[in-house]
Amino acid sequence: MAERSNDRQIDNIEFNVADIARSKAFYGQLFGWTFTDYGPTYTEFRDGRITGGFTTGEPVCPGGPLVILYADDLEQTQQRIEALGARISRAVFAFPGGRRFHFIDPDGYELAVWTASAV
Structure with missing residues (x-):
């Protein structure tokens, strides 16, 4: 069986939040998510299938989380995005x-x- 690639697939969802501890408590209790902290302004969450993050490094952005896609070649992907x-x-x-x-x-x-x- 061939190894599956993540190239050009949704890989991560990032929420800008006001309080990481509050968000961890909410989503942890609600959905059972687990967390890995990466400093005071970022924590990664895992829901058992996909990862995401909570960050206080950007303003809270009502309207939805930041959808993050993965690319094997970042520069080529940026060129394609700009060309479109x-x-x-x-x-x-x-x-x-x-x-x-x-x-x-x-x-x-x-x-x-x-x-x-x-x-």
Whole structure:
């Protein structure tokens, strides 16, 4: 059986929150999610199938979480996104575990793409 790739699939959902401890308590008690803290402004959650995060590093954004897709080749994916007319809203930046950028789709939704590659 061939190994499954995560390339071009939804990989992560990130919630901007006002209080990480409150969000952990709420979702942990409600759904039984587990958590891994990565410093004071970010915690990862696992629901048993997908991972996501709570961050206080960005303003709370009513209207929905940030959907994050994975790409094996971040630069090629950014070029394809720009060629299709989307606007890059946050340039590539590094974080513990990889790099990512954000873009605005044609309807105004902000999404992000990340890769585990450091370069």
